[in-house]
Amino acid sequence: MSILLSLLILIITVNGEIEIQRKLFQAQQATIGQFPYVVALKMIIGAHFCTGSIIGEQWILTAAHCLNVIPPENFTVIAGTIRLTRKKMEGYAVDNVVVNPGYIRDEEQGNIGDIGLVKIKEKFNFSKLVEPIQLGLLQNSGSMFAVGWGRVSRTSRSPVLRYVEMVNVQNSPVCVNDEFRICAKSVTGRSAAVLCSGDSGGPLVDTTTGKLVGVNSVSWAQCEGGPHPDGFIRMEAHDTWIKSYVKDAVFE
CATH class of the missing domain: 2.40.10.10 (Trypsin-like serine proteases)
Known part of the structure; x- marks a missing residue:
């Protein structure tokens, strides 16, 4: 392994400015x-x-x-x-x-x-x-799946694809639903935010249409869970x- 590549992997692991990973807490294991x-x-x-x-x-x-x-x-x-x-x-x-x-x-x-x-x-x-997968608009039901290869804890990396059911959040102090973003939270579990390491870039899929409506972008809970929802980039924008x-x- 080159020194440059080794340093790159280290930076991705520890540097908060280049933190590019998100995870799915409270998630179910996907089937083949x-x-x-x-x-x-x-x-x-x-x-x-x-x-x-x-x-x-x-x-x-x-x-x-x-x-x-x-x-x-x-x-x-x-x-x-x-x-x-x-x-x-x-x-x-x-x-x-x-x-x-x-x-x-x-x-x-x-x-x-x-x-x-x-x-x-x-x-x-x-x-x-x-x-x-086809891209589409989020339907009024607001029921969605977030899917990703995220960690199950800060110290445990999951090699298995997982998903969690989420619902649209209309009112949040940190995430405003608009033409560019979808705010969503888990329908199960004690915390709203469920995303962190490994899930970034994963799809948000409308369970009604089966279409990709958002891309996993940010978790305000910083991988610890919490009251705030997770943010996804809307496809129609x-x-x-x-x-x-x-x-x-x-x-x-």
């Missing part, structure tokens, strides 16, 4: 094929660091803050599995990354425009375990930008 569009972004030498969603033959949607510190040649995309401890996993080399030019990092008020795209060198081998790159993305 339940979320075939969910992928893990994993260091070539090291652990996974973010979650993403397949939205085209060669494209993954994730959070911008997952992509602005790690060169594309230093990570790979893992698809078609719910368990990152398998000896043989379907990995895809990264060709390029695109960060939303409107992205602004703001942990206090919530990141703005926090979405990015990853293009792989070869097309995905689509199957029952690997397939794209960025559909034109996404489709300018991903020609086969479906938005309805």
Whole structure:
């Protein structure tokens, strides 16, 4: 391992300014094929660091803050599995990354425009375990799933894909539902916030339509749980930008 890569992994682990991981507390383990569009972004030498969603033959949607510190040649995309401890996993080399030019990092008020795209060198081998998800608008029901490869505690990294049911939050002192953001909290458990390390960039899926309506961006609880909701970037605010790159993305 090069000294530069070793330092990069260390910085990602300990530097709060480049903290790019989020987790799912109080979550259930996914079953095989339940979320075939969910992928893990994993260091070539090291652990996974973010979650993403397949939205085209060669494209993954994730959070911008997952992509602005790690060169594309230093990570790979893992698809078609719910368990990152398998000896043989379907990995895809990264060709390029695109960060939303409107992205602004703001942990206090919530990141703005926090979405990015990853293009792989070869097309995905689509199957029952690997397939794209459509993008859409959040329906009035407000019932959603947040999915990710997050930690189960600060000291315990989960190799298993997990999900949690969430509901829309209309009133919060730190997160205002608007045309750019969705605020959501867990329907179970004692705390509202459930996201932290490993889940950044993961999808927020409308349980009514099965479409991706948001991208995991920020947790005001800082991985400890708490009364405040988690923040997701709305897809309808960025559909034109996404489709300018991903020609086969479906938005309805």
